[in-house]
Amino acid sequence: MSGLPEASLEIESNCEGPDRVRRACDRCNMSRTRCSGEIPCRRCLKLNHACGYQRTEKKRGPKPRSARPISAPGLHCDTPGLQAFSSRESKISRDSDADSRSAWKEVVPSPASTAPDSHPNFGALVPSASFNQTLSSDRVTQCWLGALDYGCIPIDLSPFVAGYHGESDTTCRYPCLKPILPLLTGTITPRAACDLLDVFFASDDGIGPRCPYVPSPVIRRKSLLCSSNPRPVSPALLAIILWCVSHTPNLYIFQDANTHHRVTQRLYFLSMDLLGASDSDKPESKVDNVLSFVLLACVISACEFFKEECLGWWSKAVLLVKRFGFNSEARITEHVPLSQQMSLAAREKHEEQRRAFWLVYALDRHLALYFHKPLQINDSECQVLNPLPEWLWQNLDTIRVEDLPLRICGPYTCISGTGFFECFLPLMVILGNIIDLRSRVQRPRLENTDEACLIKSIEASLLNCEYSVQNMRLVNEHTEITISGLTSPSIPSSSTVGDSNRQTTCPTEHQMNLVALYSQYMIRVMHILLYGKWDPISLGNGGWLASPEFDMHTSNSLIIRGLLGQILQMDKDLSFMPFLFGIYLFHGSMTFLVLADRAAQTGLSPLVQEACEMVLRANEISTMAFNTVFQRKLCRALRVTLYKAQN
Missing domain, CATH: 1.25.40 (Serine Threonine Protein Phosphatase 5, Tetratricopeptide repeat)
Structure with missing residues (x-):
């Protein structure tokens, strides 16, 4: 080597390729591109992406026997659902057959769409196009369970427990979670699951974390979290609630980002198992299935890479609402005798169906603007009573039937409180009218002779809505409980509701002012969208x-x-x-x-x-x-x- 000229040595050194970095960032690893290994890397810096190294480092080849998980008695259960879920986890280390791979390719998005690591592959579990035509439970089960091929998913599902480090707390505060506690073994502790339920029902008072993907829980907190006689709820909805709330930022429940990531993925696959095995035709699970689809669509809509998957779940929610007759007051109360309609259970069931419909109605307008899609629910289909105010709904068990306010059927445009249905729903009613007007304007072959009348009608609705915001502020200054609106009479006095309930449910002055500012801002945005x-x-x-x-x-x-x-x-x-x-x-x-x-x-x-x-x-x-x-x-x-x- 000493006799070689220096030029040849220089050429030989120049022919060597660039050094391979020890570890690529999460974005480059997902898109299979070369990474510089820096923080942030050059590619993420150029494309203005969030660069991170949060995924678990893994070595190539099979795991040594000393590192393989040992089966523990606490990780097994005789429950059929847990056995099915555990058998799916065991497929991670084996390659799937050719049929499974072909089925997987049909439902997974193209590799060109790079997804962030914080979301699982939602596209793999969305029902096929044939599911849009019918909603039979058999078709649901075949579609979801057929797509759940865990052997093709690069995810680590080895047993671990997320929750409070070093704490062996197996007590469960809420009996409603007992049906799925065996399925959560090895994923999260019972105490952590209870804390996730607390976050799901958290109010907007600014104290503690609040899940941004839950516009309204629909279900009463006292009813579901009751320690003696909780509301019956489907295991699929419970798992989806835990999965949805696990995406809440700054949760203190998880130890680190890696644990958080693995818990959300496992809860998602468990939710799909339970949702596919559930029967959507059961009367007691109608609201649960609608709410499950709504939560799935809300969380997936936050990921910009899965637009079609979000719309797929959302279409199922709209179809179920119409199929179950939640948009008709006559169909809501048709199977209940008159002698039982005044019981607390019947009132609660009916109100849940109304709130589920109005939640889908409001989010249908929001997603139509977000995705530039037409409306799926028309105002002519809304023949259901307005939802009760939030504070009244949460204390329904303490209020007599004759003390409930009179309500009207159909959409309303007056803001009367700080709850989701009291402030956001009226704005979505006006937004739906604007979207309908814009769709008419964009069809020049149709006659638009009444366009000026429609604009004046929308202007009047905006003025009425803005006046209701001012009226809400005035009412809040002179009364302790803000329930007054332009279309609703006064709610009874404090004789029907205790002082403790009034203190916990009455909105504060800060909440009222904040809702008023957000409402006035959105009213001005409606003016911009109109003109x-x-x-x-x-x-x-x-x-x-x-x-x-x-x-x-x-x-x-x-x-x-x-x-x-x-x-x-x-x-x-x-x-x-x-x-x-x-x-x-x-x-x-x-x-x-x-x-x-x-x-x-x-x-x-x-x-x-x-x-x-x-x-x-x-x-x-x-x-x-x-x-x-x-x-x-x-x-x-x-x-x-x-x-x-x-x-």
Whole structure:
């Protein structure tokens, strides 16, 4: 080697390829691309992705015998569901056959779609297209259980227990969890499962963690968590509730990110097992099945890579609501004798069905705007009573039947409280009217002679809704319990509800002011959606900028700027409704992108600069909770345009 010239040595050293990094980041590992091994790596830095190294390091080849899990008596049970689940876990170390691999390829999305590690492969467990035509339980079981081929899933399901480190607490505070406790053995402790249920029913008072994917629990807390006679609930819904709540950020239950990741995956596969084996035609499981589909769609919608899977689950929820007749008051009460309709069990069952329908109705409008899809539930199909106020629903067992307020059938547009059905549902009714109007405008071959009348009707609804917000504030200043609205009479006095219930359910002044600010903000966004453009490209059109609608658009945006500043003062991390607020924040911020672009040509005024910076800060805070693509692109475009205008 000493006799070789230096040039040949130099060529030989240059021919060697780049050194292979010891460990790739999670994103590069998922997409099978070369990683630089840095934190953050070059590829994630270039694509503005979140770079992390949270997955478990594994060595190639079979595990040594000393490292293989030893079967423990506490990890086995004679329950058939647990035996089936354990047998599926044992398939992880074996390759599946050719038929399973072919079935897996039909339901798994293409490898080009890279998914974050915090979500399992939702696409593998979504019912096939044939399931849209019928909802028989046999078809459900074949579809779900046939897709559950664990041998193709690269996931570690070795026995472990997530919960409180070093604590052997096997006591269960809530008897409703006993049907699935054997299935949770080796995954989470009974105490951790009870804590997840507490988070599911957490109120919006800002104390303790609250799951953002649960707009409304639908089920009464006292009914499900009763220690003596809990409400019967399907095991599938219990598992899905635990899986949904496990996605709550900053949970103290899990030890680290790796444990959190493994628990969510195991709970998901357990939920699919139980959901596929359940019978959707049982009368006692109707609400449970609808709520299961709703929770699945809500969690999966937060992952931008599984849009079709989310819409698939959502379509099943809408079909079940219509099939069970939750949209008709006559069908809700048809099988109950008149002598039993006043009992607590009957009232609770009927109200659960009403709340399940209105939850699906409201989220149908929200997801239609989010995904640019048509509505699946029309206002003409809503022949059901309005839901009870939240505080009254939670204390239904202490209130007499004759003291319940009179209610009307059909949608309503008046905000009367701080609950989901009291403040968000009326706004979604107006949003549905706007979406219907936009769909008519986009069909030029249809006659739109009544377009002006429809716009005036929507304007009147917005004014009525805004007035109801002011009325809600006035009522809260003079009464202890805020239940008054424009369409509902006064609720009885404190003789029907104890002082303790009133203190725990009555909204505070901070909650009332926060709900009022969010409601006023969304009302202004509805004005923008009614008159403005829904995408930045059409918004920057020269003809639109010269129209009188743009002036109205700008005036509403300036009002939004003031409301957004007050919201950020009261809710600095936008944690009141982070799952729902992102799309409305996006539509309320697009006008400032046009104003910043015009300021880059004519000069940047201090007012426009301050407003753009505030909107930019709000969107950046929102993306910290739910990192959506459209908000990231808006932040990037607004930041670049504002920088050009400043220079």
